[in-house]
Amino acid sequence: MRSKVADRILSKTPEETKIFARLYSDLIMHINRIIKEKGYSQKSLADKMEKSPSEIHKWLSAEHNFTLRSIAKLQAELGEELLIVPVxxxxxxxxxxxxxxxxxxxxxxxxxxxxxxxxxxxxxxxxxxxxxxxxxxx
Amino acid sequence: MNNFEVKIWDDERRFCTFYTVQFEDSDENETDKFFIRFDNFPTYESATQALLSFILLSIGDDHGAIDELLNRYEEEVIGLPVKGRVKLGEFTYNYPDFPLRIYVLKITDEIVVLFNGGIKDGPTNMESSLHHNWVEACEFARRIIDGIKDGAVVVDEVNRNLLNGKGTEEIFL
Structure with missing residues (x-):
């Protein structure tokens, strides 16, 4: 059983909106898993990047959108692939x-x-x- | 608060069953009311679509109602979408600033009750037009939680269902 209202709205939702919602959640889950596995803290990442904790906080603040570059930076620092593009x-x-x-x-x-x-x-x-x-x- | 029914809103998702609530004297459930209202509002149409995608696809089909995605705790209920500043350990991430908020009660990672919501036009629930929706959602949640505690509502984790004390699906509180 499904809500007809939800079905109607979802059927006219642009594909990019659906893809974004799923990609964002997938990325959060993936990053969370890596952080837990590696036991990272803000201070340890700051040490690793040779930056101050406040600089890391700013870099990862709410004003910082998930751009391709920020994903690349995060990938470099976490040492794990975050985004895989099939070739x-x-x-x-x-x-x-x-x-x-x-x-x-x-x-x-x-x-x-x-x-x-x-x-x-x-x-x-x-x-x-x-x-x-x-x-x-x- | 008047009596209401706890009823299925969507039980065809891969990882989560969604319930909603409907007042006895109403023709529509509270969650449909929310989505109908904002889908008809051109300013919020795309936000409505994004929120629905997050609920049905990210939570329903991809991950379930896990804590990482239901992290905006507001007393008895949770606000969706995921908090604008998602904090995972020491890290904070940005989710597009959502003008809308819908309230939910998480029963398990696989059972969620959706309520109503509104526009986040203030810094807190107390200071925005969401206040009434939030208070009402908390009352729904309290009644459901009390029902679970006293056996009027039974959580069937195997089948991802909520049942009444007699084992059937009509749940009136």
Missing amino acids: RKPVFEFNSKFVKTTYSVTVYSQTTSVPDKSESWTEAEPVVDSSKELKNAA
């Missing part, structure tokens, strides 16, 4: 010239680790011999 590169391409119509297949592999929620890709290791016959490798 795709082609592993192999297959162009069939044995039939009248040319088919083209490109297989991409994920080159960075992905969060648990995403699909995992394993990189294929194709072998293409001189006759252009594909062999699949596990």
